Amino acid sequence: MIEAEGLTKRYGSYLGIEEVSFKIEAGEAVGLLGPNGAGKTTTLRILTCAMSATSGRASVAGYDLFKESMQARRHIGYLPETPPLYPEMTVAAYLRFAASIKGVEPRRIAGRIDDAVELCGLEEMRKRVVGHLSKGYRQRVGIAQALIHEPKAVVLDEPTSGLDPAQIVEIRGLVQRLGHQDRAVLLTTHILAEAQASCGRLLVINRGRIAADIRLNAAGEAVSIQTEKNAPPLLSEGSVVVAARPFDEAMEARLRQIPGAVSVRRASKESALEIQEEEPAWLVEAEPGTDIRGACAATVVEAGGELLKLAPARPSLERIFLNLTQQEAA
Amino acid sequence: MRRLTGPSLAVCKREIYSYFVSPVAYFTIVPFLLLCGFFFYITFNYLSQRGGSETAATDLMVFAIQTMSVLLTLASPLLTMRSFAEERRAGSMELLATSPIRERDIVLGKFFASWFLVGAMLLATAPYPLFVQRYGNPDVAPILVGYLGLALLGGCLLALGLLISSLSSNQIVAGVSTLGAGLFLWMIQSLPPAAGTATLYGTLREIAVYMSLQQHLTGFSQGVVAVKSLVYYLSFISVCLYLTTVSSASFRWK
Ligand SMILES: Nc1ncnc2c1ncn2[C@@H]1O[C@H](COP(=O)(O)OP(=O)(O)OP(=O)(O)O)[C@@H](O)[C@H]1O
Ligand SMILES: [Mg+2]
Numbered sequence: 001m002i003e004a005e006g007l008t009k010r011y012g013s014y015l016g017i018e019e020v021s022f023k024i025e026a027g028e029a030v031g032l033l034g035p036n037g038a039g040k041t042t043t044l045r046i047l048t049c050a051m052s053a054t055s056g057r058a059s060v061a062g063y064d065l066f067k068e069s070m071q072a073r074r075h076i077g078y079l080p081e082t083p084p085l086y087p088e089m090t091v092a093a094y095l096r097f098a099a100s101i102k103g104v105e106p107r108r109i110a111g112r113i114d115d116a117v118e119l120c121g122l123e124e125m126r127k128r129v130v131g132h133l134s135k136g137y138r139q140r141v142g143i144a145q146a147l148i149h150e151p152k153a154v155v156l157d158e159p160t161s162g163l164d165p166a167q168i169v170e171i172r173g174l175v176q177r178l179g180h181q182d183r184a185v186l187l188t189t190h191i192l193a194e195a196q197a198s199c200g201r202l203l204v205i206n207r208g209r210i211a212a213d214i215r216l217n218a219a220g221e222a223v224s225i226q227t228e229k230n231a232p233p234l235l236s237e238g239s240v241v242v243a244a245r246p247f248d249e250a251m252e253a254r255l256r257q258i259p260g261a262v263s264v265r266r267a268s269k270e271s272a273l274e275i276q277e278e279e280p281a282w283l284v285e286a287e288p289g290t291d292i293r294g295a296c297a298a299t300v301v302e303a304g305g306e307l308l309k310l311a312p313a314r315p316s317l318e319r320i321f322l323n324l325t326q327q328e329a330a
Numbered sequence: 331m332r333r334l335t336g337p338s339l340a341v342c343k344r345e346i347y348s349y350f351v352s353p354v355a356y357f358t359i360v361p362f363l364l365l366c367g368f369f370f371y372i373t374f375n376y377l378s379q380r381g382g383s384e385t386a387a388t389d390l391m392v393f394a395i396q397t398m399s400v401l402l403t404l405a406s407p408l409l410t411m412r413s414f415a416e417e418r419r420a421g422s423m424e425l426l427a428t429s430p431i432r433e434r435d436i437v438l439g440k441f442f443a444s445w446f447l448v449g450a451m452l453l454a455t456a457p458y459p460l461f462v463q464r465y466g467n468p469d470v471a472p473i474l475v476g477y478l479g480l481a482l483l484g485g486c487l488l489a490l491g492l493l494i495s496s497l498s499s500n501q502i503v504a505g506v507s508t509l510g511a512g513l514f515l516w517m518i519q520s521l522p523p524a525a526g527t528a529t530l531y532g533t534l535r536e537i538a539v540y541m542s543l544q545q546h547l548t549g550f551s552q553g554v555v556a557v558k559s560l561v562y563y564l565s566f567i568s569v570c571l572y573l574t575t576v577s578s579a580s581f582r583w584k
Contacts, residue, residue: 050424050428070430073429074430084423084425085420085422086348087420089351093347101337101429103430
């Protein structure tokens, strides 16, 4: 639904983003996560036609952003860092205007406003003047605007920044409700917990480059991590942590023999994954789609060893994020 | 110039809505009407004391139309200074920039909205000439043509104001520059004539005087629609609007 290929943006001689590539499918909710100044807003502004890229290609819903910009824009809903509101208008008038410039057919506008107002919890606010609303409600109006034309791609720049904790929870809930089967949601944040709560996948961006592509499970834990495009994944789905006695070369060699095991590494705090176990342990990577847990257990037992722990590998996202974004800065 | 289509009509309506909801419209229209009324009053008074000559009422109207053009020069920056500058500062430009609407339609929508307001202002001055009509007997054609000239001149000032607003992110800077440019285009008609005949200064003066917006109004206020004036006004508007489109689009390429 959203595709970026080698997007680069130069601000004068300063490189805003460099060779950013990713692909987001319909039904996905993706968080673009990175420290301040990493290039999140730059990426989103290019993807929404607010700004052109210096080089690279991008498309939304199959339309090239630079060649078929008008068609592409029909399918994009965008909430910028500051909601693009007209403070003197009422909520209803503002949404009506947004709908008409987004190309919603006149006879469908009233219905679309009702839907957006309901989804964003703005029923009470319809007649209120936008400039008089609290920050949280202004943010909701901004989100309602981004949804009014039922876009296939919804792009939100820091939807919860500057809100109080209660409103953060509400906006998060709203963001989760946006996603559906044929829509892609892309949001930026520099708060990890927020990304974990709303997204099934994270793109970590650092100093203008995509540093990692992380898939999460429903609990918000990382199940696979890809750092560089053609490099082997840092973590692949189905990988397990095995702690066993004896912890020696022979046992490691046996684990390597398991069909479907791609690699066996000693899990240590020093590696990029920072899996820290109480017992010395191995990280056994599996081929995608294979479950090697049974085989691991059998191997250890057959070798006469003691199986102390066998669990899916779930590294700490916090540490990974810090590692990926601080490496170069150091 | 083209017809207003769906999205640009929406922009136009929104602008008009904002003019009236934010009190810009009233702050512009009310002083304009008061000043026009005051001016009509003193001039009418002066002419009636001088004893109604045959052409007094006609002269009054010619003079009135010239004065209104100066008042328009003062008032129009208020209508255009916010249009791009403020939207850019407040971030609402991002909504327009990412919607399926062409740059040209945004510019046209904004232009016609401000022109509509100037039209409303001019229409609201109608009681004054009607009043003159009752007491004197001015020619009707010059009044109507004069108003047409005023509307065109207003269009020029607005197009210029939009262009200047599109170059800035600060509405005050945009407003003051527009005012300065408008006053300049008024005053250059008063350059003193050249001494000799074919001097360089003489040629430059000719050009400068032709550039003056008010200079072309003189013909209109006398009931004459000169083709060169009409062409000047319409090209002035088109060129400014075109440049506004270019300037507004260029923000994407930065
Ligand atoms: N218009 C601009 N001109 C020059 N440099 C810019 C411009 N916009 C952004 N930059 C620079 O590009 C880099 C990326 O900026 P960007 O706004 O994309 O970061 P971000 O990830 O959104 O940061 P934040 O979390 O603070 O919003 C920053 O170093 C910023 O200073
Ligand atoms: Mg940002």
